[in-house]
Every structure is written in structure tokens, then in C-alpha cells.
Amino acid sequence: MVLHTVNSSPTQSRCLEDCLQLIRPPAVLLLIEDGVYGATTAHQALLDQLPDEISCTVLQPDVDARGLRPLLSERFDLVDDNGFVELTMKCDRVQSWY
């Protein structure tokens, strides 16, 4: 299983779109830093084609630093820094998109 981290907003770069083109199950998507904007309902259409078995997560401290919690899509689960470490251990490798 691969953990894919994406650190920039879909309005700033193509990181998320590039990741979504290549990501295959079993995988976990984790949005971090400005990447967390991709977890808002405004960008939900990007994830329409994503298989259900790919779990979508978003880094909670980065969400809260931007005040985005009320705007998050239901597709995403919040993880904190400890959760990020746990996902890293659970997955076999990490692919960072930046």
C-alpha cells in the first residue's frame, strides 16, 4: 500500500490532479499544508472518479490553521501528526507530491 501526500492547493498547482491520475488501490491519499484546500467541497469533483477503496485523509493541524473544518468534504477523514506517522508505518512506502 502506498501513502500519497499532496502539499499544494489544486488552485496553485497540478499536484493533486497528477497524483489522482496515477494513484491505484490499495492506497491512502493524505492532503497536507496548502494541499488541504483540495479536501473542501469546492474541489470535490476532482475526486469523483477515485475508487472507494482509496481512503482520503487530510492533516488536521493544517486544516485548522486555515479555518477549513466547516468546508471539508465528507469523503475525507481528519488525521493528526500522530496519525500521519501511523499511516507512514501502515503503508509500505510514501510518495510525496509537491
Place this chain on the structure above:
Amino acid sequence: MKFAIVVNGSPSSSQAAATALRFTEAALHQGVDVLRVFFYGESVLTANRLTHPPQDETNLTQRWQQLASDHDVELIVCIAAAVRRGVMDEREAKRYEHTADNLADGFELSGLGQLVDASIGADRVITFGGRA
């Protein structure tokens, strides 16, 4: 479980060094063995002891130094990336005939071999990038 951490993004214009710090602290608290943190590209500016962010902001250089001394973690700075950006230890400063050096304590200049070595020894390699 052994981790190697790679930091690429600038400490002033990206969040990479700050996210990597939070991640490394969380990993250490969970008992992960952090073999090495490798600062590459713009992130080498994190090791410049002459940088001073405003007082109400996190001083990333000091936070990394604290982490290194508390947990005995190796902070390796890519020597080519550092010298290119004016980050020098005593030896490099002498080599380039400067009167002063500026590498913060707790950081060490070395080569890409250290990244290769950490990647071989670690179970996971996690990269924190900046914007190109």
C-alpha cells in the same frame, strides 16, 4: 521501525521544514528510530544560524537544534546545496576564504551519500517538498 526524513522546501517560503519538524517530533514520541534528517535544496537555509524570524514566529533553526540534542538525531545538510547558498561550516568558510562561518550547531555538512545510506537503512523515506 526506522525512518529517514528528507526536507526540500525553503524554510521561509514553504511549510516543508515546519511540517517535517512536527512529523519528526511525532515519530520520535511514538518510538520510531529516525536514522537521519537530510536537508536538500532550499531547505539548507534552515541550518543558517544568522536567520532571525520575528519573535512571535517559530524559530525553526532552534527547534531543529533542540530536537537533535533531545533525541540525538543526525541533521545532515547537503554540502553542495549549502555552499551554493552561503551556508558554511568552519572548514568550508576557510576553503572559500571567508572570515566567518554560519552553520548552526547540531547541523552537519555532508554529501548525497548520506541520503543514499539513510534510504538503504530506513524502512520508510518521507520527503517534505517545497514548490518548484
